[in-house]
Amino acid sequence: EPEVTQTPSHQVTQMGQEVILRCVPISNHLYFYWYRQILGQKVEFLVSFYNNEISEKSEIFDDQFSVERPDGSNFTLKIRSTKLEDSAMYFCASSWLVGTGELFFGEGSRLTVL
Amino acid sequence: GIQVEQSPPDLILQEGANSTLRCNFSDSVNNLQWFHQNPWGQLINLFYIPSGTKQNGRLSATTVATERYSLLYISSSQTTDSGVYFCAVDASEGPQGGSEKLVFGKGTKLTVNP
Numbered sequence: 001e002p003e004v005t006q007t008p009s010h011q012v013t014q015m016g017q018e019v020i021l022r023c024v025p026i027s028n029h030l031y032f033y034w035y036r037q038i039l040g041q042k043v044e045f046l047v048s049f050y051n052n053e054i055s056e057k058s059e060i061f062d063d064q065f066s067v068e069r070p071d072g073s074n075f076t077l078k079i080r081s082t083k084l085e086d087s088a089m090y091f092c093a094s095s096w097l098v099g100t101g102e103l104f105f106g107e108g109s110r111l112t113v114l
Numbered sequence: 115g116i117q118v119e120q121s122p123p124d125l126i127l128q129e130g131a132n133s134t135l136r137c138n139f140s141d142s143v144n145n146l147q148w149f150h151q152n153p154w155g156q157l158i159n160l161f162y163i164p165s166g167t168k169q170n171g172r173l174s175a176t177t178v179a180t181e182r183y184s185l186l187y188i189s190s191s192q193t194t195d196s197g198v199y200f201c202a203v204d205a206s207e208g209p210q211g212g213s214e215k216l217v218f219g220k221g222t223k224l225t226v227n228p
Contacts, residue, residue: 033215043157043200045215056215089155102147102162103204103216108155 002026004106006092012112016081021109023075023092032075033093033103034067036060043091049075050098082113116141116205120219127191127226135186135222137201145204146177147216148186152197160186160199191226198223 005024013019025032034046047057049067064086066078075094079086089108095101117140127133139146148160161168161175163184168175172191177184188195202216 035216037155042220043202043216043218045217048215058215091157102145102159104159105149105157108157110155 002104004092004094004104006090006106006109008109009107010110010112012114013082015084015113019079019082019086019111021077021079021090021092021111023077023094023106024073025075025092025094026096026104027073029094029096029104031055031095031098031101032067032069033095034077035091035093035105037089037091037108038085039088046077046090079111082111084113087111087113116143116203116217118201118203118217118219120199120201120222122222123220124223125225127224129191129193129226129228131191131226132187132189133191133224135188135199135201135224137184137186137203137219139182139184139201139203139205141182141205142179143182143203143205145216146184147202148175148184149200149202150195150197151200151221157200188224191224193226193228196224196226 007022032049037043047061048055091108092106093103095103119138121136150158163175163177165179172189174187198221200221202218
C-alpha cells in the first residue's frame with residue numbers, strides 16, 4: 001500500500017539553527033500538508049500546498065517557516081531559525097482530492113530544539 | 115471555527131474488553147477521519163468515514179453526519195491498541211468549494227492492560 005514517508009524520524013538541533021524536514025508524498029497525490037503536534041497537545045494544521053504554491057496557512061506558519069517541492073517527489077518544511085517552542089512532532093500528509101478526499105499521514109518527524 | 119469534542123478523555127481496559135469512543139462535531143463536515151497515535155508518536159490512519167459505517171478487523175466506525183457525531187468501536191482489545199485515538203474533521207471552505215485542513219479533537223487516551 002502506498003504511504004507517505006518522512007525523514008528524519010528524529011532530529012535534535014540547537015536553538016537558532018535551520019532545520020529541513022523532508023517528506024515523500026504518495027506519488028499520484030496533488031495536495032500536500034504539514035501539521036504539528038506539541039507534546040501532549042492536539043495535532044494542528046500548519047500549511048497546505050497545491051500546484052507549487054501555498055493554498056492555506058495557519059497563524060502558526062509565520063515567516064520562520066517555508067515549504068517547497070524542489071522536485072517531483074519531495075515536499076519539505078524549513079524552519080529558518082529554530083526556537084525552543086518549535087520542539088514538536090511534525091507530520092506530513094497528502095491527498096488526491098481537496099474537500100472530500102482522505103488525507104494520508106506520514107509517521108512524523110520529531111524535532112527537539114535545545 | 116468547527117469544534118471537535120472527543121469522549122472519554124481517558125479509558126483504561128483489560129485485554130479482551132470492548133470499547134466505544136465518541137467524537138462530536140459542531141458543524142457539517144466534508145471529511146472525518148479516525149487516527150491512532152501509538153506510544154512512539156506515529157499517527158496511523160484508521161478510517162476515512164464522513165458518513166456511514168466501516169469495519170476493519172476488530173475496529174469499526176460509524177458516522178451519523180446529520181446528528182454530527184462519529185463512534186469508533188474497538189472489540190476484543192489488545193495491549194497493542196494502547197495509545198491516543200484522534201478524530202479529525204474537515205469543514206472549511208476552500209477555493210474549490212471544499213476544505214483543505216483537518217481540525218483534530220484532543221483525543222482519547224486508551225490504555226489496555228494485560
